Amino acid sequence: MQDRPSAEKLLAAARAFLNETAMPQLSGQAAFHARVAGNVLDILARELALAPGFNKAEQARLESLLGEDGDLATLNRKLCEKIATGEMDLSNDALKNHLIRVTMGKIAIDQPRYQGYKTAQANGWPEEELGD
Template sequence: MQDQPSAIEILAAVADFLRQHAMPQLQGHTAFHARVAANALDIVRRELEIAPQANAEEHQRLRTLLGADGSLEALNEALCEQLENGTLTAQNPDLVAHLRRTTMTKLAIDQPAYSAYRRALAEDKAATSE
């Protein structure tokens, strides 16, 4: 067990420092790159928050979908092979649901402001409230 602050708290503090204190003192390319750096720290923070559970769920879905076991990476490679050779197709609703869920998790970590992610979230919300 590690001591406090947590990694997530440290990352949030550093990103806040870059945005609130460093960036106003910087100009041009350096200011731009400081913003990119702060955004990159946000990705790491969201990954620490979201990925442990989401990866475990993805792993379980892959075992079910493929009827096989292996590492997360190995199962993803097996899935790619079955998609490219046509064994699994977009006609399979479990497959489509898995791909969508996995991609939505990536976006929740990487690019939560992306237009198509916001739209997909809104669609999911509308579907569950129906």
């Protein structure tokens, strides 16, 4: 076993270097690309922190909606099939809730400062849960 910093600590070190050392010395296109890289690192940090719990909660909801167990990819494929065939639609409150929570979770990771996300939060839309 290797003793090394965690992925979270490695990301934090890379973000600190970009923000504190590199960015102040850059301009133009290089500064733009450094900001893009910083945003990528921020997304990765949020994904490391949130995605495992979000995925667990999503899988539990899918198992309940579909009435069967399975891995997340398979369950999502089956849900898509049921929606495509009309077997399941937005008249199903559990489906609607599931789709909102999945969307809110994706935005929480990808773009948590997005105004539409903030508005949805302010209006009481259900947040994605961190699974047990």
